[in-house]
Amino acid sequence: MTAPAVLVVDDEPQIRRALAVNLAARGYTVHQAADGRAALRAASAHHPDAVVLDLGLPDIDGIDVVRGLRGWTTVPIVILSVRDGERDKVEALDAGADDYVTKPFGMDELLARLRAALRRATPDETAEPVVETAAFTIDLAAHTVVRDGRPVHLTPTEWGLVEVLVRNPGKLVTREVVLRTVWGEGFEDESGYLRVHMASVRRKLEADPAHPAHFLTEPRMGYRFLPDP
Amino acid sequence: MTAPAVLVVDDEPQIRRALAVNLAARGYTVHQAADGRAALRAASAHHPDAVVLDLGLPDIDGIDVVRGLRGWTTVPIVILSVRDGERDKVEALDAGADDYVTKPFGMDELLARLRAALRRATPDETAEPVVETAAFTIDLAAHTVVRDGRPVHLTPTEWGLVEVLVRNPGKLVTREVVLRTVWGEGFEDESGYLRVHMASVRRKLEADPAHPAHFLTEPRMGYRFLPDP
DNA sequence: CCACGGCGTGAAGGTGCCGTGAAGCCCGTT
DNA sequence: AACGGGCTTCACGGCACCTTCACGCCGTGG
Numbered sequence: 286m287t288a289p290a291v292l293v294v295d296d297e298p299q300i301r302r303a304l305a306v307n308l309a310a311r312g313y314t315v316h317q318a319a320d321g322r323a324a325l326r327a328a329s330a331h332h333p334d335a336v337v338l339d340l341g342l343p344d345i346d347g348i349d350v351v352r353g354l355r356g357w358t359t360v361p362i363v364i365l366s367v368r369d370g371e372r373d374k375v376e377a378l379d380a381g382a383d384d385y386v387t388k389p390f391g392m393d394e395l396l397a398r399l400r401a402a403l404r405r406a407t408p409d410e411t412a413e414p415v416v417e418t419a420a421f422t423i424d425l426a427a428h429t430v431v432r433d434g435r436p437v438h439l440t441p442t443e444w445g446l447v448e449v450l451v452r453n454p455g456k457l458v459t460r461e462v463v464l465r466t467v468w469g470e471g472f473e474d475e476s477g478y479l480r481v482h483m484a485s486v487r488r489k490l491e492a493d494p495a496h497p498a499h500f501l502t503e504p505r506m507g508y509r510f511l512p513d514p
Numbered sequence: 515m516t517a518p519a520v521l522v523v524d525d526e527p528q529i530r531r532a533l534a535v536n537l538a539a540r541g542y543t544v545h546q547a548a549d550g551r552a553a554l555r556a557a558s559a560h561h562p563d564a565v566v567l568d569l570g571l572p573d574i575d576g577i578d579v580v581r582g583l584r585g586w587t588t589v590p591i592v593i594l595s596v597r598d599g600e601r602d603k604v605e606a607l608d609a610g611a612d613d614y615v616t617k618p619f620g621m622d623e624l625l626a627r628l629r630a631a632l633r634r635a636t637p638d639e640t641a642e643p644v645v646e647t648a649a650f651t652i653d654l655a656a657h658t659v660v661r662d663g664r665p666v667h668l669t670p671t672e673w674g675l676v677e678v679l680v681r682n683p684g685k686l687v688t689r690e691v692v693l694r695t696v697w698g699e700g701f702e703d704e705s706g707y708l709r710v711h712m713a714s715v716r717r718k719l720e721a722d723p724a725h726p727a728h729f730l731t732e733p734r735m736g737y738r739f740l741p742d743p
Numbered sequence: 744c745c746a747c748g749g750c751g752t753g754a755a756g757g758t759g760c761c762g763t764g765a766a767g768c769c770c771g772t773t
Numbered sequence: 774a775a776c777g778g779g780c781t782t783c784a785c786g787g788c789a790c791c792t793t794c795a796c797g798c799c800g801t802g803g
Contacts, residue, residue, distance in 0.1 A: 375626040383630055384613065397604040401612055405634055428686035428732070440790060441734045476749090478792080484751055495751080504749070504800085669779060706782075709761055716762095724762080733789055734760065 289403055290314040290331060294324040294350070295339035295365065300388075304337060307392055321345030325353050333360060335403050337395070340366035340377065348380050355381035361402035365390065416451050418499055418513045421490050423451055432490065442467060443486050446479075450500065450510035459507040483508065518632055519543040521562035523553040523579070524594065525572050533566060536621055550574030554582050558698030562589060564632050566624070569595035569606065577609050584610035590631035594619065645680050647728055647742045650719050652680055661719065671696065672715050675708075679729065679739035688736040712737065 291313045295301045298319075305315045316331050318324040321342045328336065336354065340347030351362055364377050364385040374385045383405075384398050414426035421432040425448065430437040439447065445467035450458055460479055464472045472478070483502075487494040501509045520542045524530045527548075534544045545560050547553040550571045557565065565583065569576030580591055593606045593614045603614045612634075613627050643655035650661040654677060659666040668676060674696035679687055689708060693701045701707070712731075716723040730738045 371620040371623045374623045378626040378630045381633075383634060385627075391600040394600045394603045397607040398614075401607045404610075405612065427684050428735070428738075429684065442791070444735075475792095477794095480750060481752085481792080484753090487751090502750070671780070704781095705760085707780085709763085710781080713762060713764095731761070 288312055288314050289334040290316065291399070292316045292318065292324065292327055292331065292333040292336045294318045294321075294327075294336065294342070296320060296341070296343050297339075300339070300365075303392070304395075307396065311396065321347070321350045321353075324350055328354055328358070328360070332358075334406065335361045335363065335399060337363050337365060337399065338382075340364055340368060340373070348377055351377060351380040351382050359406075361406045363395070363398055363402055365395075416454070416512065420492050420499065423447065425451065430490065437489050439486075439489065442478075442482050443489070446482055446486055446508075447490075450508055454510055454512050457503055457507055457509050461507075463507060479508070517541055517543050518563040519545065519560060520628070521545045521547065521553065521556055521560065521565045523547045523550075523556075523565065523571070524568035525549060525570070526568075529568070529594075532621070533624075536625065540625065548572075550576070550579045550582075553579055554699055557583055557587070557589070558694065558700075561587075563635065564590045564592065564628060566592050566594060566628065567611075569593055569597065569602070577606060580606065580609045580611050588635075590635045592624070592628055592631055594624075645683070645741065649721050649728065652676065654680065659719070666718050668715070668718065671707075671711050672718070675711055675715055676719075679737055683739055683741050686732055686736055686738050690736075692736060708737075 291308050293301055293304045293308070293315060294317075295304070296319050301317055301319070305317060308315045316327050316333060318327045321344050324336075324338065324342075327333075338347055338350060342350065345353075347364070347366070351364075354360065354362060361383045362381065364382045365388060366373060366377070366385065367388045369387045377385055383402050386395055386398060414424055416423045416425070421430055421437070423430050428444065430439055430447070446463065449463055449466045460476050461473050463479060464475060468475065468478065483500065484494070487497050487500055491497045491500065499511050501511055503509055520537050522530055522533045522537070522544060523546075524533070525548050530546055530548070534546060537544045545556050545562060547556045550573050553565075553567065553571075556562075567576055567579060571579065574582075576593070576595070580593075583589065583591060590612045591610065593611045594617060595602060595606070595614065596617045598616045606614055612631050615624055615627060643653055645652045645654070650659060650666070652659050657673065659668055659676070675692065678692055678695045689705050690702050692708060693704060697704065697707065712729065713723070716726050716729055720726045720729065728740050730740055732738055
């Protein structure tokens with residue numbers, strides 16, 4: 286996921302602003318609303334990835350905003366409230382809220398709870414598991430390589446090489462790092478292994494193994510994976 | 515879902531007991547553990563639907579218990595702690611906890627937070643629990659397998675294998691993950707079990723067990739379930 | 744122009760992993 | 774007590790994979 290969007294709902298401008306600044310500083314896209322009607326409208330307009338919602342709104346009761354959202358979306362909702370009573374918390378959580386933070390709140394804690402809520406909502410999109418080139422497609426999560434529509438089988442060693450290089454696209458990876466990553470401590474001098482297994486990788490993935498386009502050798506240094514330009 | 519199972523981890527017997535009584539009264543199945551090692555063991559043995567975890571354990575730091583769990587499961591974790599500092603909360607939540615409640619806590623609030631955690635964790639029981647291939651049909655929700663119109667009986671171990679693989683269609687599942695999921699913590703080296711029970715699964719489900727079309731072996735790595743193309 | 748070192752390539756050898764059948768054991772049922 | 778299902782354990786054959794080695798190519802430096 287890139288730049289999660291967060292909808293901040295609070296009628297107090299200074300709190301709204303403090304939240305917006307802190308969220309924006311951490312790379313979130315921020316939308317704001319000052320009352321319940323605006324919140325519902327903004328949610329349906331922007332489809333945020335999370336909602337931070339103050340319960341004490343001037344027009345609609347915050348609980349009803351939760352219910353309104355839950356009618357059509359499962360977006361994580363973190364409640365902000367001055368009310369510290371158990372009754373309020375239970376009611377909000379059972380209405381469908383995901384978390385409940387009492388004002389005054391610590392910004393770090395709120396952000397951590399927001400991260401937790403976002404993490405749960407995005408099952409496994411965390412990494413970017415798919416790397417695609419003109420010649421082949423590598424799915425790091427599924428451990429699969431597809432070439433010309435057909436799956437290509439890689440041995441564990443070959444997969445280790447591909448993985449360490451593909452996870453550092455465009456960057457030079459030294460022999461030492463490759464050997465330690467794939468073979469482990471104590472194999473830093475076995476550069477012969479690299480030649481043999483790298484040849485195997487290129488034979489399986491490169492269109493012209495003798496003149497590789499993606500798995501390049503940097504003489505005396507290491508190797509480099511080059512995605513499509 | 516019927517009768518969610520909750521693992522309660524706390525070293526103070528009276529708190530553990532209070533939680534267990536309240537949870538049981540509301541229809542939950544309750545498992546208990548008094549320290550971190552027991553918690554990890556119980557989690558892998560019972561596969562609870564949620565974990566209530568006290569941070570102040572006698573043996574392992576609660577944070578490390580969270581990390582230990584997160585290594586192989588996404589079960590919701592609600593932290594209980596006497597520590598009210600922001601640092602503690604942020605650390606626990608970022609380690610993978612889902613919620614953080616400070617002692618002394620209100621039972622109603624804790625239960626509400628637990629309900630919220632459970633609600634989030636089970637959105638997909640109705641999603642698509644049925645996996646169909648040309649050879650057989652697997653209904654994950656109903657725990658049934660049908661082949662050629664006739665039901666196929668799987669033993670608990672066989673079902674565990676089928677389930678963990680089918681829930682990750684197309685993805686490589688390492689031996690370590692399979693063993694921990696089906697047998698639990700401490701069985702990561704018993705790859706012999708895998709061979710035997712996998713052969714059993716293939717004998718029951720594959721048209722040609724010697725040349726499986728759906729339950730594939732990735733030598734030295736793990737196994738992979740391949741749906742129909 | 745030649746020597747040399749690094750790299751790619753192909754093949755041979757051995758090791759450990761995987762599939763398979765069967766025997767032994769635990770445990771709940773009859 | 775006898776029975777049977779299911780899990781564990783073992784032995785064995787086959788094979789995928791890693792290692793090792795020899796050789797040829799290419800670039801660089803003398």
